[in-house]
Amino acid sequence: MALDIVIMASCLLVFATTALLWSFIGHHDDKYILLDNVPGPRSHSFWTGNLGQFLSRHGLDFHREISQDYGPIVKVHGPFGRRLLYVYDPDALYAMLVKDEANFEEGAVYFCSSLISKSGNRLIFGPVTNILSSSGEQHRRQRKLLGPAFSMNRIRELYPIFCNTINRARRTLVSEVASGQHELDMFHWMNRITLEIVGQAALGYSFDPLEVNEADDEYGKAFKHLIPLMQEFFILRPLLPYITALGPAWFRRKLVEMIPIPTVQRLKDVTDVLERKSIEIYQSKLHALAQGDDAMLQQIGEGKDIISVLIRENLRADASDRISEDEVYAQMSMVMVAGADTSAVTVTHLLQLLSEHKGIQQDLRQELLTAMEETEFSYDDLSKLPLLDAVIKETLRLHPPITLLTREVLADTVLPLSTPIHGIDGRTMSSIPVPEGTEIIVGILGFNTDKTRWGEDAHEWKPERWLSPLPREVIDAQNPCVYATIMSFLGGKRSCSGLKFAELSMKVTLSMLLSTFIFEPTGKPITWNIALANYPTTGPESDHAELPLKMGLVGPL
Template sequence: MSTVAAVGPAFVALAAWLAWKLYRVCYAKSPLDNIPGPPSTSFWKGNIGSLFHRHAWDYHDELMRKYGSVVKFNGLFNRRALYVYDPLALQHIILKDQDVFEQPYWFVDSNHIIFGPSLLATLGEHHRKQRKLLNPVFSIAHLRQVTPVFYQIVHRLHAALEARVTDSPTEIDMLHWMNRTALELIGQGGFDHSFDSLIGEEYHGLREAIKELVPTAWALTPFRMISPVLRKLGPPRFQRWLAEMWPNPHVQRALYIIDTLEKTSRQVYHDKKAALQKGDKKVIHQIAEGKDIMSRLLKANVEVEEEERLSEEELVAQVSTLCFAATDTTSSALARILHLLAQHPETQDKLREEIKAARHGNDIPYDQLVELPYLDAICRETLRLYPPSNLAAREAHRDIFLPLSTPIIGNDGEVINEIFVPNGSYIMVANRASNRNKATWGGDADKWKPERWLSPLPESVVEAKIPGVYSHQMTFGGGGRSCIGFKFSQLEMKVALSVLLESFKFSLSDKEITWNFASPAYPTLGPTSTKASLSLLVGRM
């Protein structure tokens, strides 16, 4: 009787606390209320449904046209947040105050659920320690060493396409082949592990899991945003049981993807570890030289103090994270370039002539390949206009003022030169919007013009001081959380294009191609299809 009597007041107190928290989020005034932005469309989702819709391109363009470089939007339960691409604000978010504007806990926690404690799921000093161990693997010196491996893999891709192209142009799903190739590139170049022979139609289940991860995660965005709460619902076994019981096809698909990532990554780790224990001379040499990611991590784990070593769980997590990141972004970018070249045959012909002149029937050496001007211009312009990752999430971990390069007019009519951002506020760094900002890039910022990179860029681009690590763009982020493998990805793209374009011509089929808003973006055959695919006609030169 006393237990029942005690439960009643406890339940009332908990309900009151939750109601107060909900009121604070949804109805209490916020300093961000004075920032112009679109009205909320849902109590539960705010503007999230519009921001993350698979056909959200027009919505994001409207935000730019109507509200400018800083926009207030509503998150879950109408929690106020900012959508930002003002250059000075980005400098503070990405560089000067990056320790304040960390990745949101929901982003970190949901990535921990998917990948484990990897680069995408750690914060602060823990993240910096992991990154420091991995940086040498993505150096230019290492890229020179791995270039011949990349060429070997792309020549296997070339042979696979050659076997499928008939005397007339043949319709081929190029996203399928870009995905398979990108996975093998990171497998061989990153882990000295083969995932795909690129022969026949059989391929590793990891490729299918990676291919479906983004659409699945995108569909589960509202659930990901409450992942800090979900991870507190009992021990992991109980959480897993709840997920298995949840009658949602996206949740069930997510479980399959997570299991495939974890199983494959653990196999890569144990294969390397077992070979080392057997005294495999090749593996011993690789680890001594630190020539691939896993070798580097195993070597570093031996050299540092015991308390500084990464756990087996962390080592395995890096495999799944880097396989996903390198496969999906590179294949998305390559597919986009091939689609654009099919739409612009004169540009494709010009690029082909540059490649032929440089190849002379042989593979182009690293230093010459990365300097080919028109190839470089096409890659830069495509990554500028169509960044694989359109948004990056941040969260203010304390109260802070955010300065603006261009003042805005508040809802109260006053001029705002800096914004007070309360602790806990969400920030969406608008990578795509920054890359298309006409104040920075000029009136043709939303046009695909590779030639813009063949002459000096406008002074406005240099003066904006965009804090990205790549070509005045936010495509690969910046600061301590920039994409660690962006040079790795560029090399993969250039090797693939240099081999394929000499032999094949890509043109449009009669299938409608729709690019879907996601991170990274992915194509489907039409706006209603849910299967990622890029159908192009491939013909011999």
């Protein structure tokens, strides 16, 4: 029996590989020649095209160069010579993400990440997809139920949880600095803090007491290992859509268990922990709901956390609008990964920038301390601090945690361009015909730093640009953005549901840290690397994610 499974698995893997190659060969069809008039770089490799440059940990320079050298729509290459488009033109993105969004599905072949692709989600978060990767009626039901959980009133109720969590971390950091520990790894601390914030506010679960020694929590460790493991999984991503279609779930599980690759086995172990703990938390919340309000108040988050709200809304919904338990588990993992990584990366990057711009750091601290003297500093007060708002928007604009996403064209279409381009044949093109099956890379970084709209200083960190009216080119452009005319929270119907949650997390964290600590650079070179969520290292060759900063106390609390 075991030998039969091995033989069957080998045959199916050969089938998957053959299907993959056939799909790539199919993209040399005459209809794809339409894309050849769009300027772009040469293929870097027959095997990976330009994807290795896009997804290399050192690929940020390539992202910047391709937009500067070729403009808002670029032909690039995938594996085996397949043609792709890299797009950040506002009109084209509006058509893709808003006007004709049903014709542009998540990319199915290349970017099977835990945040973007349907196939990656299917392997990592179970056979049922979450709100970021579902489509059609399933996506509508999931978004309808998650909407109330992320409403402004619900986020407002979570404000005390955010404050209490960050206060615990602040007390620990004060003791560390006061005892003479003046250099701390802020990427490590921001990951701990944001994971605990999202754990309590989203799941009603505590991962970490935020003391000096990190808690040995199995669930927390699984989340921290997930993104690095997915990054290591890159070489197998092109096969994922085909592997996920191979036989029933039990067979795919057997297939995964037999693959003699350490990364695959570690990823399997991590996803097993995520699934098991998600089920435990879900069942405990169902039990508490059945016991009534008093039981909910005894839980972490007092029943106000995102998943508790989702479960209540799901139980109240009409049968046609309900989602399955498996779908709820998928939302739990999605909320944790998306929420924790985005906030941790952005706040870490912002602390680095403030350490390098001492004047802005001091001005922001003064804004915060003045506000804290005059009021108890409520949820509403955070929205009235213009410089705090500006530094967050500018950091998200220039350094989005995720640099791209993908879409696949379901039917032949034409993409309009707000800025005409010159084709390779010299003709001016105000629109681009795009055939069915074309993979499109949505250039989040390219859109956010487009010099034709933001000006020649588009690649500079200048929070003051948000303290006065933005350029007309930015304001007047038709775009799919849901936040501050930038794409950092994506756009259209598939934009980030947790936008306000992430924004509140960042604002509360910064307000409490900057009112207590002074941050300075250590002098060590910091390199930011591309991954499923970008991360810093001390120098370009280091494999250890960290961002050390010198810290001092502002004064007594």
